[in-house]
Amino acid sequence: MKLSEASRYRRGDVTRVSNLPSPRSSWLWAVSALLLLDSSLSFSSLWPTPGIRWTGQLSVECAALVTGLAAFWHLRGAPPRWALRALAVLWTVLALGRYAAVTSTALFGRDINLYWDSRHLSAVASMLARVATPLEVAGVVLAAAAVPLSVYVVMRWAMARLNTALAGVLARRWLAGAGVAVMVAFAVERAMMQPDATPILPSPVTSTYLRQAGMVADVLLGRGTGALGDGPPLASDLAALDGADVLLVFVESYGAITYDRPDFSHTLDARRAQLLQQVRGHGLDVASAFIESPTFGGSSWLAHVSFITGIEVKDEGTNVRLMAQKRRTFVTALKSHGYRAVAVMPGLQEYWPEGAFYEFDRIYDTQQLAYTGPSFGWWPIPDQFALAQLEHLELARRDRAPVFAFLPTTSTHTPFSPTPPYQPSWPRMLTSTPYDEADYQKAWAQPPDWLNLGPSYVHSMDYALATLGGFVSQPRTRDLVMILIGDHQPPAVVSGEGAPWDVPVHVVSSRPALLDALKARGFTAGLQPGSRTPLMRLHELMPALVAAMDGSRATTAAARSGS
Secondary structure (H helix, E strand, O other): OOHHHHHOOOOOOOOHHHHHOOOOHHHHHHHHHHHHHHHHHHHOOOOOOEEEEEOOOOOHHHHHHHOOOHHHHHHHHOOOOHHHHHHHHHHHHHHHHHHHHHHHHHOOOOHHHHHHHHHHHHHHHOOOOHHHHHHHHHHHHHHHHHHHHHHHHHHHEEEEEEHHHHHHHHHHHHHHHHHHHHHHHHHHHHHOOOOOOOOOOOOOHHHHHHHHHHHHHHHHHHOOOOOOOOOOOOOOOOOOOOOEEEHHHHEEEOHHHEEEEHHHHHHHHHHHHHHHHHHHHHOOOOEEEEOOOOOOOOOOOHHHHHHHHOOOOOOHHHHHHHOOOOOHOOOOOHHHHOOOEEOOOOOOOOOOOOHHHHOEEEEEEEHHHHHOOOOOOOOOOOHHHHHHHHHHHOOOOOOOOOOOEEEEOOOOOOOOOOOOOOOOOOOHHHHOOOOOOHHHHHHHOOOOOHHHHOHHHHHHHHHHHHHHHHHHHOOOOOEEEEEEEEOOOOOOOOOOOOOEEEEEEEEEEHHHHHHHHHHHOOOOOOOOOOOEEEEEEEEEHHHHHHOOOOOOHHHHHHHHHHO
């Protein structure tokens, strides 16, 4: 090399040759920096915690960084300080993106969508402000600022150490060769990899950001806005209902995991057996099945709109396009046969413009439900109160039209505790002191264990099933058809990595012809679905129910059942 290494340093460069460390020390720092830079983009989630672990995978982006810096040194000499600072900022963004990608998949069971999910940050912040102490809120704000800054400081140090190591010709050649080898290995692996295979080298974080940018572009440019289809015809006389009230309850986080995991089913099967006894003891029966939800671990509204419209909605973009149209839905089908349609929304604390799409006659939000009892954490209104208030405001009246009520529960929402105690006296739920002080304090003495939410989940689901059993045991002014659907599986931190998107559905009714029609469609008598394989997808359930409510079809199914 004609020019000495010292002549490559210009005034203002990061390091001077006279300050270069010894070769042995340089290699030690280089290895440490490379480990930091590589692991920051190749770590995986430490399920079921928010923690991370490095499995020794090699990041192709780190290889590209090393090769690029080595090439710059060879061609231009030492890179300027501002370039290293910019690289540290870029690496911080990539590392945080990697954390968001692997953690969301591990804990929630689905990828994040920066465009649509970010729209809910204000609601989450508002909810946190209501339930957290000022000290906890301050801690969250401090962490939001300190974590990115801390990552940047570490990445800036690693960039400087790597840059120093690359000043040596021998180190530069070895590191550049290793970088090229990793990039070639990545290209060969991707070219030969089967579609369902697990790659040895992790996917680049830049591809995650590019995918997110593509999602934003699709929304802003209107791409992928093709026709959603006409939806199911809903041709039914609903005669099998015979004027019974219809109650559609989406049970938050009620997933197939309550059957699949023995440690969950041991407790909940006993509660389901009690619920079945209560159902049949009050002149009702039930048929059940598994179905596949369009969402996992959250975004309950996608399950709601999929069922009510009969159109599968798996993302917020489809949801927005659908709600911009006038549709014939489960709500409008019932209203056309004289039903009064109401929505009971114990978790609704702000204006709900989507309510106009559903055409409810009345929407009971948190203010109109007027709960005066004690709060329970994230969701202040217990499900038992919401059902009791529905009974009081709508169902207890005798001289009225049949009622269709839609109620998404909240007491089984993540983080599942504190869980309200079940109150055997339903009239007491409508007072300002629905619970004994000892029961209230006991509920609050069980804070969520964020590293093991399973026990809290089971406890909250036990409360939900107890509440539903208590509700069917209340005196009725009309017959009842109650449709109980799990909106989605609980987050993957509870249900496990790779869990299916299946949820149970139970149809409770005193109409044998309706239940026989459903059993002819594949439902099983009782609360234990006969087959673990999902019978259908959630959006297909609504037209199947409407068909079973048709008088002629239900009569035919009943005749077959009796033959």
